[in-house]
Each structure stands twice: as C-alpha cells, then as structure tokens.
Amino acid sequence: MSVIESSAAHFTISEVAALTGLSAHTLRWYERIGLMPHVDRSHTGQRRFSQRDLDWLAFVGKLRLTGMPVAGMVRYAELVREGDHTRDERRELLETTRRDVLSRIGELQDALAVLDIKIGHYGTTCGGTTS
DSSP states (O other), rough: TTTGGGGGGBBOOOHHHHOOOHHHHHHHHHHHHHHHHOOEOTTOEEBBBBHHHHHHHHHHHHHHHTTHHHHHHHHHHHHHHOOOOGHHHHHHHHHHHHHHHHHHHHHHHHHHHHHHHHHHHHHTTOOOOOH
C-alpha cells in the first residue's frame, strides 16, 4: 500500500513530513500558530491530515517562496477561516504579495544582468569565451 492510499486518505504527521519535506516540528508549529486549519485527530489523539490539509500546505509553501512574512500567512489563514465575507481582504493581501514578488523579480533581473556583464568580462579578459 502506498502512502497516498494510506488509511482512507488520512496521513500521519510522519507521512506528511515525508510528502512535504517539512519536519514534524514545523507541522506542529504551523498548527500552534494558526497557520494550519484544524487538523483532525484520531481517537488516540494522533493527528490525521487530509488531502485538503496537504493542498493547504502546498499553498503555504508557495506563499513562503514569495517571501510573505509568517504573520501575513497566519493572517491569510485567519481570513480563510472567517469565511467568504473576507474575500476582498484576502485578495488584497495576495495582490500586495504579488507586487512584492514582481519587484523582487525586477531586482533579481538587474542583479543577473550585472553578473552576466562580469562573467563576460572575465571570459574575454582571461582569454576565455564569453559564454
């Protein structure tokens, strides 16, 4: 039986850690700070993550890659839990993050151009090729 087939699409914390690359400690922390919605528990108290939880963690991973601060991610999670009336505020939070990402992309493109110039300089002055 594969991990995906395990216990009717419920995953243990170790399975989620293996699937996401996050540590069990990080998963517990996400839950403690309110970044994870309520995680179901078995009758023995063991966390039982659903596919929906995995999808949420994938989204949180993308937010992390954008550089969104943890406080912003927690705020977004709170807004999701509050319901549909927060859609505009959630959209604005994501739009702000998108603008920040575009700005960083521009800064990185500028830095890349400088690197390319320097690499080209070393290639031609050292008798090498410019590639």
